[in-house]
Amino acid sequence: VTAEKGGFEHFMLKEIHEQPKAYRDTMRGRIDESGKKVVLPELKLTKEQIKGISKIQIIACGTAYHAGLVGRQAIESLVRIPVETDVASEYRYRSPIVTPDTLVIVVSQSGETADTLAALREAQSHGAHVLAITNVVGSSIARDADDVIATLAGPEIAVASTKAYTSQLIAFYLLSLYLAEVRGTQTQDEVARIIAAMQALPEQLENMLAKPDAIKAYAEQISKHEHLFFIGRGLDYAVVQEGSLKLKEISYIHSEAYAAGELKHGTLALIEEGIPVIALATQDAVLEKTVSNIKEVSARGADIMAITHEEHVVSLLKSVNQAFAIPKTLPLLTPALSVVPLQLLSYYASLARGNDVDKPRNLAKSVTVE
Ligand code: AGP
Numbered sequence: 001v002t003a004e005k006g007g008f009e010h011f012m013l014k015e016i017h018e019q020p021k022a023y024r025d026t027m028r029g030r031i032d033e034s035g036k037k038v039v040l041p042e043l044k045l046t047k048e049q050i051k052g053i054s055k056i057q058i059i060a061c062g063t064a065y066h067a068g069l070v071g072r073q074a075i076e077s078l079v080r081i082p083v084e085t086d087v088a089s090e091y092r093y094r095s096p097i098v099t100p101d102t103l104v105i106v107v108s109q110s111g112e113t114a115d116t117l118a119a120l121r122e123a124q125s126h127g128a129h130v131l132a133i134t135n136v137v138g139s140s141i142a143r144d145a146d147d148v149i150a151t152l153a154g155p156e157i158a159v160a161s162t163k164a165y166t167s168q169l170i171a172f173y174l175l176s177l178y179l180a181e182v183r184g185t186q187t188q189d190e191v192a193r194i195i196a197a198m199q200a201l202p203e204q205l206e207n208m209l210a211k212p213d214a215i216k217a218y219a220e221q222i223s224k225h226e227h228l229f230f231i232g233r234g235l236d237y238a239v240v241q242e243g244s245l246k247l248k249e250i251s252y253i254h255s256e257a258y259a260a261g262e263l264k265h266g267t268l269a270l271i272e273e274g275i276p277v278i279a280l281a282t283q284d285a286v287l288e289k290t291v292s293n294i295k296e297v298s299a300r301g302a303d304i305m306a307i308t309h310e311e312h313v314v315s316l317l318k319s320v321n322q323a324f325a326i327p328k329t330l331p332l333l334t335p336a337l338s339v340v341p342l343q344l345l346s347y348y349a350s351l352a353r354g355n356d357v358d359k360p361r362n363l364a365k366s367v368t369v370e
Pocket of ligand 1: 061062063064107108109110111112113116159160161162246249364365366367
């Protein structure tokens with residue numbers, strides 16, 4: 001434990017705990033005093049340009065890409081503009097359809113990821129306006145982009161990204177609300193309701209971070225396994241993809257994240273007695289369907305841990321071995337809370353396996369080769 005780690009054993013744990021502050025810092029100055037409007041004075045993108053956007057492409061790598069998956073749902077549901085998401089290393093090679101009325105959003109913690117920078121340049125060469133969501137304002141991506149929304153997570157040292165991801169979610173929520181206002185797709189009351197829920201997130205997160213014991217105990221249990229599955233639907237599916245990457249990256253446990261409804265199209269064959277399955281079940285609109293997928297794996301003997309809301313714990317415990325409750329917010333904002341137990345799970349699983357949590361093997365913090 002050193003002073004630079006703020007009393008924490010690892011940078012990763014410190015950064016997980018810095019998330020409430022990162023949320024507050026990323027929102028600060030971007031919500032007007034009435035609490036009914038998002039303001040993004042840094043944007044060069046004009047209201048006229050925003051009204052003319054025909055399509056949005058979100059491009060990033062790894063964890064930043066996973067933030068983009070949530071960003072896509074935020075934009076599509078609040079602004080009703082079609083959104084495509086691409087892994088940056090694939091973007092150029094699918095000959096993407098980009099026109100001057102395409103808004104391209106690149107997401108990068110470091111702002112130095114070579115694939116993301118190359119995608120940015122490709123998009124600009126077709127005349128698209130490129131907006132970067134980045135944590136490093138002096139970075140190459142920030143310099144080359146036409147617009148920047150800075151996440152104010154502070155320096156992220158651990159290779160495994162945590163606070164940068166959740167701050168990217170906050171940036172996407174803010175951007176979506178701003179676009180919705182300009183395009184008139186949400187009422188002022190609805191925007192105010194979402195803003196109020198966003199402002200409650202830091203405290204909800206603090207409460208959750210104060211009680212890590214159940215997740216820690218579960219992490220020790222899964223650390224003895226070599227394979228496991230994550231399942232979820234909708235936004236839960238987006239979040240489990242991030243949870244699975246995090247777990248692989250630092251614990252070296254093989255895991256796959258599956259859209260819960262897709263399991264029966266092949267992967268169910270891999271479910272056998274005792275295999276851990278982590279089911280994220282926070283999205284009420286698809287809860288019943290997720291429960292029926294949980295029953296499919298339970299019938300094959302899986303050892304299931306559900307992450308859900310308090311009100312569903314009792315009924316879910318009929319089909320799962322254990323359940324962990326997270327605080328309730330709006331469904332769209334839930335990823336900003338639900339990813340945190342998954343971050344802690346990876347952290348404690350990595351720790352239990354004696355790995356170098358902050359510097360996992362074979363990986364670099366910022367990937368500057370294509
Ligand atoms: C996250 O835990 C990973 N280390 C990795 O996927 C990372 O998010 C990716 O390399 C993108 O980095 P960037 O955000 O700096 O562009």
